[in-house]
Each structure stands twice: as structure tokens, then as C-alpha cells.
């Protein structure tokens with residue numbers, strides 16, 4: 001694999017800045033909490049950037065958007081966003097978000113969390129939220145391992161990849177998350193990598209305004225654990241790898257997009273269909289059955 | 302504040318404790334319930350599923366009790382009063398997120414219609430063996446409030462109390478029914494809405510930039526809440542946090558955070574206290590009981606009095622926080638406390654702890670599946686006066 005090396009002498013002139021530079025997204029970030037916990041060249045920050053850009057692009061009122069995370073490095077995302085943001089328990093971001101979204105139906109609730117959080121301990125909640133077509137956008141940051149706890153294998157670790165609890169390589173069959181999401185009923189399914197910031201941003205913007213259950217998997221480097229253990233280089237090296245091996249294939253059959261260790265990654269928008277979301281469906285269904293007796297839930301004043 | 306008449310089924314009903322609990326929740330203003338079916342609690346959820354669409358409530362049957370508990374916490378931060386309902390195995394699954402509710406100081410009511418355990422135990426038969434789990438079943442140091450009704454009428458009345466306490470103290474309240482009370486059918490009188498006092502959510506009304514979701518000042522004040530979606534941009538975490546809700550991972554922050562969670566309940570025990578005392582002024586022995594066992598004890602107490610024994614009773618309605626000061630005081634006046642309960646020693650150990658050797662504590666255990674034989678309680682009373 002190619003390594004990116006800095007040129008010996010840089011011709012780039014860095015302008016002197018009398019004022020410290022402001023973060024261009026500072027209005028959306030809890031900058032008072034910086035420095036954040038993430039390692040340098042970790043992919044999670046890129047996903048956060050894509051989320052903020054996607055939210056801006058979506059045209060939604062930011063005060064009506066809430067973010068819920070579970071536990072993990074990815075699960076820290078909620079904590080840095082200046083939105084109503086909730087850091088719940090490991091695996092339970094989706095049911096927490098389900099309650100939040102139903103509790104205040106004016107809200108659009110997004111979940112940003114890791115592969116272990118969403119697909120292992122939270123897997124049951126994931127499939128049921130998709131089945132119900134709950135009005136949620138789930139962004140799963142897939143770094144192929146349990147990073148926060150030190151690089152253990154998880155349900156997305158590709159076979160052969162090394163992890164701290166798979167010291168001879170992983171042998172379990174991993175999940176193909178877009179396939180899982182689609183088969184459970186998700187109305188919007190996409191996969192990007194943290195290299196594809198512009199496309200991930202667009203996907204997030206689309207998903208946020210899409211009623212029902214939308215799912216975006218973002219493959220992201222964990223240079224400190226997954227990459228180091230597997231000698232894949234730095235985050236930048238992995239970005240180069242995504243550049244060289246990711247293949248955009250919109251509308252691909254999700255059955256065919258398994259991820260194998262260090263092989264081609266199929267990315268794109270795979271599903272974008274219309275189906276009445278849980279809340280709207282419940283309302284019209286009960287209205288139909290109960291007529292005048294039905295009082296719809298409208299949240300609290 | 303008075304109850305919203307929309308939710309109050311005023312009139313005389315002949316219903317069981319589970320249904321009465323459901324009606325109590327609606328009358329209290331609960332409009333969100335997430336649950337998962339389990340004997341002997343399911344009728345509460347069934348009542349709610351039938352009634353909520355007609356009172357503007359949101360019921361959702363989740364995929365399990367872990368999800369149910371997580372969902373009600375999320376929902377509470379969206380504005381409504383919330384509840385979940387379960388029994389033993391489901392209660393066990395809820396524990397991690399009960400801790401989350403404690404940490405986030407989220408008002409909610411968790412109904413546990415107790416059945417025999419451990420494990421699947423005795424699904425349709427009674428027990429009072431989750432009392433310690435109700436207090437400390439989740440990890441870490443914390444305190445909650447737990448109530449034990451002893452009749453369908455109380456399942457209605459005290460469910461309202463449970464909501465009022467949850468909102469006042471921003472704490473999960475465990476509504477510890479037992480299978481007997483849950484499945485017993487009796488007359489339940491539901492009053493007019495204007496006769497029902499409810500505590501509404503204390504929503505913050507000041508300037509947005511000054512809002513703090515938590516108050517750890519030690520002043521005894523409980524911070525008001527907001528609901529998500531109103532531009533406060535709050536952050537709420539189950540990590541140890543400061544008053545802004547931001548993670549603060551050190552021993553000092555831990556001390557402030559956890560002491561607050563414990564102190565707000567324990568230091569207010571006398572305000573939260575709810576119990577019934579009878580004939581304790583000249584009592585030589587006192588029977589302390591709760592839930593269905595308090596009704597079984599009545600027979601034993603009547604017989605003892607008929608035999609000339611000076612026996613008084615205390616019925617705990619709020620079991621947690623435990624009325625430790627009261628027990629300490631009474632311990633120097635009486636010979637013995639008799640504690641019948643449908644477990645092999647839970648609340649009796651608390652009584653013994655606060656009696657501190659000044660009075661003896663006689664436990665009358667029962668492993669569950671049925672209530673006590675009143676004669677066993679009577680025997681213990683007789684032993685206590687010796």
C-alpha cells in the first residue's frame with residue numbers, strides 16, 4: 001500500500017494570523033469542550049463535520065434537531081455538537097432516540113454512534129426501529145472494531161483482520177450493515193467512507209429530511225487501534241486506501257456489498273424509497289379505527 | 302395543579318390493581334408509555350394501549366425492557382410524563398437504564414408487579430422479593446423512591462403520588478406492586494379531576510443562556526427541566542457531569558454529582574415519607590409490613606389484640622427512602638419489631654439495622670407463591686412480647 005509522505009521542503013506559505021483561527025463550524029460545536037478526545041487522523045471528526053454540513057444543507061431548523069449517541073469513541077459525537085444532544089448508554093441510543101422523537105414529534109432525531117454500539121449490543125433495537133420505520137436517521141461510524149475499549153473484534157470486523165480479542169485474526173462472518181438495514185425496512189440506505197465528505201454530507205442532508213428510518217454507514221479509520229494492529233498505516237494512509245479501492249455504485253443490490261478485509265468497498269446510495277413513517281401511520285390508522293374518539297398525541301405544550 | 306379531566310375516568314369501578322394503576326397514570330398526566338409484555342403486569346400496558354389513543358397519549362410496545370426503559374427516558378426529555386411497566390425478569394433488564402434515569406435526573410415511573418423469582422421463577426404468583434433490587438439494582442451509588450400499594454384503590458391513588466414524587470425530585474420512582482395487589486379486583490373510586498392534585502413538570506422559564514440542567518449546589522433545590530426542541534441546545538450524559546451536563550471525569554466532580562443524587566432523597570426522607578401507624582403509642586411490639594402483606598398482617602394483629610397483646614402496626618407506603626429515624630426512635634420504646642414480607646429477608650434487615658440492637662427484629666419470611674398464613678405472624682408477635 002502507498003504511504004503518503006510529506007515533501008521534504010514545503011512550498012506552501014502559511015499566512016501569519018494575529019488572531020487564533022476560529023473553527024468554521026464553531027456555532028455548531030461546543031468548542032468550550034475542546035480539545036476533544038479523538039486521536040489525530042481519526043475518522044470520527046470527519047463524520048461530525050459531514051453531519052454539521054449536512055444539517056446546514058438540509059434546511060432544518062437546528063433547534064428542532066436532536067442528536068443521540070451511545071457509548072464509544074463514535075458515541076462521543078453528541079457531546080461536541082451544540083444541539084440538544086444526549087449521550088445515552090451503550091447500544092441504547094436508538095430506543096432512547098425513539099422515545100425522544102415520539103415524546104416531541106416536532107423533533108428530527110439523529111443517532112451518531114459506532115458499529116459495536118449499533119450493530120452488536122444495539123442490534124436488536126436497530127432492526128426494530130427500521131422495521132417500525134421510526135422517524136430516525138442513524139449514522140453508524142464503522143471503524144471495524146471496538147475502539148474505545150481498546151480495539152476488540154466486533155460484528156463488523158472483517159474476517160482475517162486482527163483485533164485484541166481476535167489475536168489470530170477474526171473468523172466470524174461480519175454484518176453487511178446496508179443489507180441488514182434494507183431488509184429490515186429502512187427507506188434510505190447509503191454507505192460512504194470518511195474520504196467521501198461531500199457525498200456523505202449530501203447523504204446526511206437527504207436522510208435528515210426523509211421521513212422514516214434512514215441509515216448511513218460511514219467507514220472511518222481508527223488509526224490508533226484497528227489500523228495499527230493490522231499495520232495499515234495512519235488515518236491518511238487509510239484515506240488513500242479508500243481513494244484507491246472504494247467504488248461508487250449507486251443503487252447496488254445491498255446483498256452484494258459485503259466488506260472483505262482490505263478489499264474493494266462498494267459505496268453509494270443504495271435505497272431511497274417512500275413508506276409512511278411510524279408516527280404518521282399510527283395517526284392515520286387510529287384515526288380511521290376510532291374516528292372522533294381519537295385524540296392524536298401532539299407532544300406537550 | 303388539578304388533573305386534566307380528559308384523562309380522569311371519574312366514577313366507581315370494579316377493576317384489578319393493574320387496571321387501576323393504568324388509570325392512575327392517565328389521571329396523573331402520563332402520556333407516554335413504553336413497555337414489553339410480562340405476567341403479571343401486562344394488564345397495565347393493555348389498559349394504557351386501549352385508553353391512550355382516546356386521551357392523546359403515546360403507547361409503544363418496544364422490542365424488550367431495555368428498550369422500554371431507554372425510550373421513556375428519551376421521551377421524558379421530549380416533554381411528557383412517562384412510565385414503563387414490568388415484572389421481575391424485565392425489571393432486571395431495565396437496571397442499566399434505571400441508572401441512566403437516576404444520573405440524568407429524569408422523572409419517570411417504573412411499575413414492577415412483583416412475582417416469584419429468581420429468574421423466570423413463578424410468573425403468575427406473588428412475591429415481594431425485588432425490594433432490594435428496586436433500591437440498588439443498578440450499579441453505583443444512588444437513591445430512588447419506591448412505593449408499595451396494598452389495594453386496587455391504592456394502585457390508582459399512589460400511581461398519582463408516584464408521578465408527583467418523580468416530578469418533584471426528578472428521580473425514577475419504583476411502583477412496587479405485587480401479583481396479589483395487581484390481580485385483586487375491588488371497588489376503585491376515581492374522583493372528579495378537580496379533586497386530584499398533580500405536580501406538573503417544572504419547566505425552566507428564565508433566560509436561555511443561564512439554563513443549567515443540574516443543580517449540585519447543596520442548596521436542596523432541584524433544577525428545573527426543559528424539553529428538547531426549544532433551542533436550549535443542552536447536553537445530557539450518563540457520564541459523571543457538572544451542572545451544565547458536561548462530562549467531568551474526576552473525583553471532585555464525582556463527589557458533587559453522586560452526593561447530590563443521594564442527598565436529595567435521603568435528606569428529604571421525612572418530606573417523602575408516607576406510612577400508616579396504628580396503636581403504636583403503648584405498643585410493646587410493632588408489626589412492620591407493606592403491600593399485600595400489610596393486609597394479611599391485619600388478621601394476625603386483630604387476633605393478638607383480642608388476646609390482650611399490645612401490638613401496633615406500621616405500614617410502609619414509601620419503602621425507599623426508608624424511615625430510618627422513625628425506626629431508631631421506636632426501637633428504644635418497644636421490645637420487638639415483627640417484619641413479615643414475601644421474601645427471605647430484605648426490609649427486615651433494614652429494620653434490624655436501624656433498631657441497632659435496642660429492640661429485637663423478628664423476620665417472618667415467605668419464599669413467595671402465596672401470602673403468609675396469619676398464624677405465622679401471630680406466633681412471631683407472641684414471641685416478640687415475651
Ligand SMILES: Cc1ncc(C[n+]2csc(CCOP(=O)(O)OP(=O)(O)O)c2C)c(N)n1
Pocket residue numbers: 071072073074075090113114115116117118141143145146147148149154
Ligand atoms: C453495557 C456495556 N458494555 C460494555 C461497555 C464497554 N464499551 C464501551 S464502548 C464499547 C465499544 C464501542 O465500540 P463502537 O460502538 O464500535 O465505537 P468505537 O469506539 O469503535 O467508535 C464497549 C464495549 C459499556 N460501556 N457498556
Ligand code: SF4
Pocket residue numbers: 037038039041042043044073074143147148221222223224225226
Ligand atoms: S481510538 Fe480509534 S476510533 Fe477512537 S479516537 Fe482514536 S483513532 Fe478514533
Ligand SMILES: [Mg+2]
Pocket residue numbers: 072114115116141142143144145146147
Ligand atoms: Mg467501532
